[in-house]
Amino acid sequence: MIRNLIFDWSGTLADDLAAVLTATNGVLGHHGRAVMDREEFRRLFRLPYTEFYQDVLPGISLESVKEQYMKHFPSDHSVVPMLPFAREFLEFGVATGRRMVVMSSAPEEHVRAQAEANGVTHFFEAIWGGIIDKRIAVHELLAEMKMRPEDTAFVGDMRHDIDAGKAGGVLSVAVATGYESVALLMESVPDVVLPDLSKLSLLLGGALPVATVGALIFDSKGKVLLVRTHKWQNRWGIAGGKIRRGESAMDALHRETMEETGLEIGDVELVMVQDCIEPEEFESSAHFVLLNYTATVVGDDDIEVTLNDEAEEFCWVLMEEALNMDLNKPTRWLIEEVAQKKR
Incomplete structure (x- = not known):
């Protein structure tokens, strides 16, 4: 694998x-x-x-x-955009536990600046830039990152990338999205040729459950924060998201809450873990393991919710009012569990 x-x-x-x-x-x-x-x-x-x-x-x-x-x-x-399907594959890579690094001939400062401008830096364990001969550097990278060649693939758009993969004894994957044509790429005889990154996930397979975190956030009046998002067919739910590789669940919860609502939270308590297999309400096929918490807002005297582009609107409601709303099922089950424990 x-x-x-x-x-x-x-x-x-x-x-x-x-x-x-x-x-x-x-x-x-x-x-x-x-x-x-x-x-x-x-x-x-x-x-x-x-x-x-x-x-x-x-x-x-x-x-x-x-x-x-x-x-x-x-x-x-920022004038350098991600190629089509690149971000989607990187998200797939994280979700399936892959380790990902960049090895580029472009100046490292350029690669890092472009990755930062596109918001993808966090997907990579390391970025190696300014590499003149990847056929040599690939051995150094495999050794430093403790990656076994048989567990590794090199993905690139030029013959030199394919040659580097072969030099390192890893699977060589050519994508026809960049500098060289398929005819030129075939001169290096890649193990696999793909039209773009949309097919790479099919090649790798092995999609694993995605671990996520989310919290039912209370204010000082006992109201809870709900957000409405298109990802869940415009139903109401809680703020949260995926745990990144190398990140603790608690760190992920604080990060996701801040990114999605702009709120700092405290008094965090784990309530339940939910299996969420192929949820019919979600926008695509998925298998989530949901770590659900309760939390309270820090600095409750002046709450200012700032949504990112994943949500359309928010509201503060009492739990009994929330249960009368169009909730996604995992959120409904969480609120019912919290309400039961408060009785």
Whole structure:
């Protein structure tokens, strides 16, 4: 079973081709060379990038190339979006307990800035950037991260990524979303070729139950906070979300509550654990293990709920009023359990 995933960044997870072309043309222009259009760049560019620049800028030092490249790369890293299905796969990877790292030839500061701008940094245990030869670095990464080759896949969009996977003795997965065509990728004979990351979860399989946390939050008047979300067919429920790898359930509860409501909570108590297998109300097929708590608002004199984009609205109601609302089933069962214990 594949438990570890090494991802290339550019063209595999992020669409940075336009930004890279801008920086490359800045380097070429600085040295008096003709700039390239998108198709010419894709045809000529290859990894290791040192060989590409030796071809297009013979006699120019790598230090000069790096200096001009960094100078001309767009300073706004939010212009580099995630590729379609990338975020969905990363969420799948976390949900199924995979360990994920990035190994990229792009400057590490660029990869980190782009990951931060796209809100995906937390998915990765490590980010290795500025790698010239991945065929060598893959051995260092496997050893440092204590990843067994037989449990690992290297996912990339260029022949060099496939070669690196083969050098490391891991499963090599090519995706046709980036810098090189399928015809070029096939020259390195990848173990698997995929049109995009939407099919990678099918290849890996083994979806495991997703552990989540949520709290029934009380204010000083005994009212509870409910949020309405499209994920549960616009039914009312409690704030909460998935536990990240390496994160305790309690830390996840405080983080998710803050992210979804802007509230700090205290007096946290575990109430129940619910199996939630293929819930008919949820927006997609799922198997959750729900860790349900009660909690109280910290700083109750001035409550200000700030919802993120996962919820449409919120309300504070008494528990008996809540039971008359259109609740999702796990929330209804939680409130009924809490009400029973308070009797």
